[in-house]
Amino acid sequence: MDDFNPCLDCCICCTHFRISFYWAEADDAPGGFVPAEMTEKLNHNLRCMKGSNQVPRRCSALTGEVGRGVACSIYANRPTPCREFPVYFEDGTPNPKCDELRATIGLPPLPQSPLPRAA
Numbered sequence: 001m002d003d004f005n006p007c008l009d010c011c012i013c014c015t016h017f018r019i020s021f022y023w024a025e026a027d028d029a030p031g032g033f034v035p036a037e038m039t040e041k042l043n044h045n046l047r048c049m050k051g052s053n054q055v056p057r058r059c060s061a062l063t064g065e066v067g068r069g070v071a072c073s074i075y076a077n078r079p080t081p082c083r084e085f086p087v088y089f090e091d092g093t094p095n096p097k098c099d100e101l102r103a104t105i106g107l108p109p110l111p112q113s114p115l116p117r118a119a
């Protein structure tokens with residue numbers, strides 16, 4: 001069975017939040033990994049993803065059409081806030097904020113527990 005990934009036709013969260021993080025996550029700092037050219041400085045401690053600190057908001061790393069077919073062009077190197085916004089919590093229950101955002105583009109709430117993933 002294919003992996004169940006509800007994000008692939010959604011990504012509304014990539015157009016909703018300001019994606020800010022500790023500046024040294026960018027790859028122009030030692031050990032950083034987020035492409036620095038896709039970020040902008042917020043203050044001495046923080047950067048954000050370009051496009052996420054303006055209205056309309058859309059992270060510059062997002063490709064495709066929200067609600068249809070989308071992808072993060074830097075998925076393996078996405079910053080911490082993107083890694084910490086779960087579709088499901090560890091107990092298998094959906095994240096209510098995720099469902100709330102999905103509803104704004106007409107997507108249904110997620111089932112109460114994730115579908116099984118391929119081994």
Ligand code: SF4
Binds near residue numbers: 012013099
């Ligand atoms: S709102 Fe939820 S389902 Fe949609 S992309 Fe974000 S985490 Fe995935």
Ligand code: SF4
Binds near residue numbers: 019063078
């Ligand atoms: S870095 Fe990727 S996952 Fe994070 S907001 Fe941008 S497109 Fe979405």
